[in-house]
Amino acid sequence: VLFLSQLQKDLEEVKELLAKATRKRVRDVLVAEKHKLEMEIKNQPPPKPKDTAEEEKSSLGGYTVKINNYGWDQSDKFVKIYISLNGVQKLPAENVQVNFTERSFDLLVKNLNGKNYTMTFNNLLKPISVEGSSRKVKTDTVLVMCKKKREEKWDCLTQVEKESKEKE
Numbered sequence: 001v002l003f004l005s006q007l008q009k010d011l012e013e014v015k016e017l018l019a020k021a022t023r024k025r026v027r028d029v030l031v032a033e034k035h036k037l038e039m040e041i042k043n044q045p046p047p048k049p050k051d052t053a054e055e056e057k058s059s060l061g062g063y064t065v066k067i068n069n070y071g072w073d074q075s076d077k078f079v080k081i082y083i084s085l086n087g088v089q090k091l092p093a094e095n096v097q098v099n100f101t102e103r104s105f106d107l108l109v110k111n112l113n114g115k116n117y118t119m120t121f122n123n124l125l126k127p128i129s130v131e132g133s134s135r136k137v138k139t140d141t142v143l144v145m146c147k148k149k150r151e152e153k154w155d156c157l158t159q160v161e162k163e164s165k166e167k168e
Contacts, residue, residue, distance in 0.1 A: 004041065007040055007041050008041060011038065014033050014034045014037060015086045015087075015113070016086070018031065019084045019085075019086045020084075063114070064117070065115050065117050065118070066117075066119065067107070069084065070082060070083045072157055074153070074154055076148075076151045078146060078147055078148060080144070080145055080146075081121075081144040082142075082143055083119060083141065083144070084140060085117060085142060086113070087113065087140065088109060088112055088137055088142055089137055089138065089140065091109070091137075093137070096108075096109050096135065096137055096142060097109075098133075100128065103123060103127055104121055105124075105144060106118065107135070107142065107144060123160060124146065124158055125154050125156055125162055126148065126150070126154060127149040128149060129149055133145055133147045
């Protein structure tokens with residue numbers, strides 16, 4: 001069972017690297033490795049019944065990962081936050097939830113590869129329109145669209161970033 005958890009960790013890492021890889025050759029190598037790992041995991045002897053109950057419990061809830069990586073962009077009307085999550089497009093729509101307030105949003109992605117993913121942005125630099133904001137799920141990416149209350153350029157996403165920039 002220890003060996004199996006090592007394989008799963010390897011697989012997670014390969015998937016994370018795959019999400020970052022842009023070169024075709026590198027992606028091909030990672031895809032092949034991912035396939036090999038998946039086959040190895042599949043061919044492991046099944047765990048004892050007690051473990052199965054434990055595993056099911058953890059895939060339903062339990063393990064939550066905080067997302068720290070994101071990219072962002074803006075137009076006149078929107079601030080767009082791009083979050084890379086491998087395979088997110090395969091989830092049912094209701095597993096990807098975003099709650100907006102005038103100065104914050106939080107994202108919850110439920111049961112993606114057996115984990116939940118969360119990301120919270122508090123103290124957005126400027127107010128956003130809750131009803132005008134939305135989210136889109138694309139291949140391996142969640143796009144959070146925050147509708148700006150006023151059409152103006154944001155220098156950064158949050159108050160905290162602004163303050164740390166001003167200190168520099």
